Amino acid sequence: MALSRRHFMAAGAAACTGALCGCAQSPATGRSFFAGMGGDINDDIKLGQQEHAKLVKSFGGVYEDRKLQSYVDSIGRKLAAHSEMPTLPYSFTIANSPIVNAFALPGGPVTVTRGLLALCNSEAELAGVLGHEIGHVTARHTAERQGQGMLAQLGVAALAIATGSNELASMASQGAQTMLQSYSRDQESEADALGARYMERTGYDVDKMVTFLDSLHSYSVVDGRMAGLPDGKVDDFNMMATHPRTVDRVRDAARLASGVRQVDPLVNREPYLNAINDLLFGDDPKQGMVVGTRFTHPELRFEFTVPDGFRITNGERSVRAQNPDGAVIVFDMAQTRAASMTSYLGREWAANAGLSGVEALTINGQEAATATTRGKAGNTVVDVRLLAIRKDENEVFRLVFLTPPALTARLSEPFRRTTYSFRRLSTAEAAAIQPLRLVVTYVRPGETVDSLARSFPFDRWNRDWFRLLNQLQENDPVKAGQVVKMIMAREGARG
Ligand SMILES: [Zn+2]
Numbered sequence: 001m002a003l004s005r006r007h008f009m010a011a012g013a014a015a016c017t018g019a020l021c022g023c024a025q026s027p028a029t030g031r032s033f034f035a036g037m038g039g040d041i042n043d044d045i046k047l048g049q050q051e052h053a054k055l056v057k058s059f060g061g062v063y064e065d066r067k068l069q070s071y072v073d074s075i076g077r078k079l080a081a082h083s084e085m086p087t088l089p090y091s092f093t094i095a096n097s098p099i100v101n102a103f104a105l106p107g108g109p110v111t112v113t114r115g116l117l118a119l120c121n122s123e124a125e126l127a128g129v130l131g132h133e134i135g136h137v138t139a140r141h142t143a144e145r146q147g148q149g150m151l152a153q154l155g156v157a158a159l160a161i162a163t164g165s166n167e168l169a170s171m172a173s174q175g176a177q178t179m180l181q182s183y184s185r186d187q188e189s190e191a192d193a194l195g196a197r198y199m200e201r202t203g204y205d206v207d208k209m210v211t212f213l214d215s216l217h218s219y220s221v222v223d224g225r226m227a228g229l230p231d232g233k234v235d236d237f238n239m240m241a242t243h244p245r246t247v248d249r250v251r252d253a254a255r256l257a258s259g260v261r262q263v264d265p266l267v268n269r270e271p272y273l274n275a276i277n278d279l280l281f282g283d284d285p286k287q288g289m290v291v292g293t294r295f296t297h298p299e300l301r302f303e304f305t306v307p308d309g310f311r312i313t314n315g316e317r318s319v320r321a322q323n324p325d326g327a328v329i330v331f332d333m334a335q336t337r338a339a340s341m342t343s344y345l346g347r348e349w350a351a352n353a354g355l356s357g358v359e360a361l362t363i364n365g366q367e368a369a370t371a372t373t374r375g376k377a378g379n380t381v382v383d384v385r386l387l388a389i390r391k392d393e394n395e396v397f398r399l400v401f402l403t404p405p406a407l408t409a410r411l412s413e414p415f416r417r418t419t420y421s422f423r424r425l426s427t428a429e430a431a432a433i434q435p436l437r438l439v440v441t442y443v444r445p446g447e448t449v450d451s452l453a454r455s456f457p458f459d460r461w462n463r464d465w466f467r468l469l470n471q472l473q474e475n476d477p478v479k480a481g482q483v484v485k486m487i488m489a490r491e492g493a494r495g
Helices: 042-056 067-082 114-119 122-138 147-161 167-174 173-180 185-202 206-225 249-257 269-276 341-349 405-421 428-432 448-454 459-469
Strands: 020-023 032-035 089-094 103-104 109-113 278-280 289-291 294-297 304-306 310-315 319-322 327-337 356-363 364-378 380-390 393-404 436-442 483-489
Touching: 042 089, 042 109, 067 089, 067 122, 067 185, 067 269, 089 114, 103 122, 109 114, 109 122, 114 206, 114 278, 114 459, 122 185, 122 206, 122 269, 167 278, 185 206, 185 249, 206 249, 206 459, 269 436, 269 483, 289 310, 304 405, 341 356, 341 364, 341 380, 341 393, 356 405, 380 405, 393 405, 459 483
Parallel strands: 089 109
Antiparallel strands: 020 032, 103 109, 278 436, 289 294, 294 304, 310 319, 319 327, 327 393, 356 364, 364 380, 380 393, 436 483
16 A cells, blocks of 8 residues: 555546637647647647656655665756757655656656666666657646546446446456556657657667667566466556557667767666666555455455455556456445444445445454445446454554456355455554665676575566576676676665
């Protein structure tokens, strides 16, 4: 919790009909486009500033490392100064999220996740990402996308009406939001062309845009396999989902930009690796951690395990797990004044949901209650099981299990096991949970890919992760003296 992988939805964007919307023009592309906001660049800036804090907050907040923040900001500013709109109020922020993604808002705010920084292997690769995002800003793609968030909001409203419970609907409908906000392939190609142009003008090696995309592909494959996703399918939150690009098209953009061969282009591998040394890797224990099918929250001191085949995503206010067949589990917390968990269910949480089979339970010593109902998500009927577990006098842990009716019987036993997996952690158990760190080190004589990867915490995926983070192909060896990224559990030097 406290970390959202939800995609950004431009909040409060008003519906517009033709007459109210103006045409806007991008100085980077020279193309006019239909802009829902009226087309004034100052409106872009205003909207971007308004939404920036919300976006960063929903991706774990600002990553607390001033030195690294200012390093990333300085690279972004150099690139933006070479764009067609150098006077926009650009900012470049690292969000404290383990996912790999980057976002641009209208008018200049650019956000990259620390997960993305971990994947980059040089300043030039990061410049490729930032340049691409600046391209989305200068081509005014985010303004072009305004309409899309609205559609999803309609979906949310439909579900609320169907279940008779606003709250329940907003929990269940996070799935709808995650399908949003991917750029079109044409917008991606345009952002690549512009990004490559800014890299070339700043002196960065334009080819590094291509090598980073290779890493992103490898990451998607390894990450997807670990999550049990079919090959080629990527997490909704992955950069590949929001920025659909192919290596061929990025390579074309790079070739076009560097038409004349670049002489001694900037790569800055070691300065970059030094800058990200000690970076927090994976989940931040302060926000709860996903370990395979288990969700652990050392700070709030609880954990639960979802059935095999469910993929957990940690949100700002809730945790969501989904399987490929469309079954969904949502966890969150709420205030209560109810005397018992059964009365909480029937009177506070789901008073209008037509509950049946309300039952009091004890789960690992905690007072709890469960009940079922049937609702509609858009045109789809879903079976709903609610579970409330008392945290203390004023607060309750809540789990919602949603299944298409055809799956309800099959998932009933797995969901029962999830229910009874919920338990509080002792203070000692919670204190023992340490975050992972990315540590940059030199390869010592005699060390191999196997010996180095052995200390990684990803079990049978260790070698894949080592090769992926260090851009090594299947049979590439390591050499003594080579600088490599390692992942280890240890106290952060920077706290
Ligand atoms: Zn993009």
